[in-house]
Amino acid sequence: MKCVLVLVLAAGSVAGCMERRIHVTSQPSGATVWLNDVEVGRTPLTTGFRYYGTYDVRVRKDGFEPVWTGKTAWTPLWEIPPVDLVATALPWRIQNQVDWHFDLVPTPVEEAGPLVERGREMKARVSP
Helix, strand or coil, X not given: CHHHHHHHHHHHHCCCCEEEEEEEEEECXXXXXXXXXXXXXXXXXXXXXXXXXXXXXXXXXXXXXXXXXXXXXXXXXXXCCCHHHHHHXXXXXXXXXXXXXXXXXXXXXXXXXXXXXXXHHXXXXXXX
8 A cells, every 4th residue: 555655656746747838820920819808929929828618819910800709729638537637647748739820811901082082071061
């Protein structure tokens, strides 16, 4: 019995850890990214996360249409109970990286001529 206890304690003292990361890229790069309404940086970026599931993702860059969507970080096999107990007891680091990519669409630009003309019309209506 004492041998088993010593083995369990020894295994626990050299146990590895699980590292979870989300890697976000965009085309073009340099877009600001929010996960669940928390700004996490500009693309390309890698950030840690605590739980698997669906995240509200917002990606925005000036001159491009903003993206607001849900993305899912799927649970890998080694993090499903009871396998996760064995995986965390192993003496090495286990990493899982979730990759998300977003292609941003340029914002349509209106011609200045009609917009300026409309402004003049509106100004003429309110001016005495």
